[in-house]
Amino acid sequence: MNHQIQQQVIKQFKAQNLNKAFSLIELSIVILIIGILVAGVTQSSRLVSQFRLTSARNITLGSPLPAIKDLALWFDAVNERAFDSQISDGSSIAYWQDTNPQNTTQYRFIQNTVSDQPFYTSKGINGLPSIRFISTINTTRMFATSLGSFPRNSTIFMIMRWDTLNASINASMFLGIGGEIDNVEFVIGGPNNFNFYFYPGVGNNLVGIIPNNTNYIMRRIYNSAINFSGLYLNGNLTASTTANLLGNYSNNGSTSMTLGNHAGAPRTFGGLIGEFIVYNRALTNDEIIDVERYLSRKWSIKLSY
Numbered sequence: 001m002n003h004q005i006q007q008q009v010i011k012q013f014k015a016q017n018l019n020k021a022f023s024l025i026e027l028s029i030v031i032l033i034i035g036i037l038v039a040g041v042t043q044s045s046r047l048v049s050q051f052r053l054t055s056a057r058n059i060t061l062g063s064p065l066p067a068i069k070d071l072a073l074w075f076d077a078v079n080e081r082a083f084d085s086q087i088s089d090g091s092s093i094a095y096w097q098d099t100n101p102q103n104t105t106q107y108r109f110i111q112n113t114v115s116d117q118p119f120y121t122s123k124g125i126n127g128l129p130s131i132r133f134i135s136t137i138n139t140t141r142m143f144a145t146s147l148g149s150f151p152r153n154s155t156i157f158m159i160m161r162w163d164t165l166n167a168s169i170n171a172s173m174f175l176g177i178g179g180e181i182d183n184v185e186f187v188i189g190g191p192n193n194f195n196f197y198f199y200p201g202v203g204n205n206l207v208g209i210i211p212n213n214t215n216y217i218m219r220r221i222y223n224s225a226i227n228f229s230g231l232y233l234n235g236n237l238t239a240s241t242t243a244n245l246l247g248n249y250s251n252n253g254s255t256s257m258t259l260g261n262h263a264g265a266p267r268t269f270g271g272l273i274g275e276f277i278v279y280n281r282a283l284t285n286d287e288i289i290d291v292e293r294y295l296s297r298k299w300s301i302k303l304s305y
Contacts, residue, residue: 073278074100092117109142135270141261149248164270174269176258179250208238223282235304
């Protein structure tokens with residue numbers, strides 16, 4: 001845009017001075033005008049970005065999430081307390097702070113090894129702060145440990161977008177939940193291969209469609225009362241299966257989560273994550289609508305309903 005402004009000003013000036021050579025004063029005037037216009041465009045862009053950020057934070061303040069019981073985790077990249085106060089665009093991320101007001105213990109996703117840390121981008125999903133994972137950095141991942149005995153009955157929401165796969169295995173895993181009893185994995189193997197795995201168990205593998213370079217409100221719900229587990233993208237059911245695993249992931253409080261990769265093998269996620277929410281039960285339809293409409297408004301992602 002700046003180049004276009006420059007060319008327009010010079011073209012207009014040349015037209016008015018077709019038969020005259022540029023004097024030093026005339027050149028100075030042209031440069032001054034270009035500088036003023038460029039500064040105005042830059043300042044305007046900054047104001048728009050700041051407005052979007054302030055608006056998103058105000059929407060968060062009015063969010064229905066804290067009023068819905070059994071909110072277990074709430075990681076929000078837009079929140080001012082999510083990361084180190086000195087973090088800047090492109091910085092690596094050592095931790096992502098849980099900002100759930102229902103928790104007396106505040107949890108964190110942590111990565112102490114600098115070379116394994118994902119990156120902060122101030123203009124991520126629809127121009128809002130997000131965490132960026134690079135698929136070619138095989139060891140990048142974040143961990144949240146000692147989360148207690150998380151129930152398998154749960155509702156998970158995530159603002160996410162995948163761009164590229166880990167080329168070495170042609171798959172990317174962006175979330176894992178595990179305990180000494182059971183674990184689940186969310187894996188992308190391509191646009192037609194969006195997998196959600198239950199372990200242990202046979203026949204608990206969901207496969208759906210998830211095109212890349214697209215922003216999603218992802219929802220995964222597990223409700224043992226009706227034997228149902230489903231994956232939704234922007235309100236659309238992508239895949240479902242009969243659920244048959246009851247109880248918790250862990251009996252001794254050792255449930256952990258891995259973000260942006262497999263806990264051990266290199267299945268690095270190549271994309272962005274903006275918000276991650278977990279409820280320790282299957283939410284009602286009305287509660288789901290409240291949460292997803294909040295996310296839709298904040299992240300400018302259209303729902304199917």
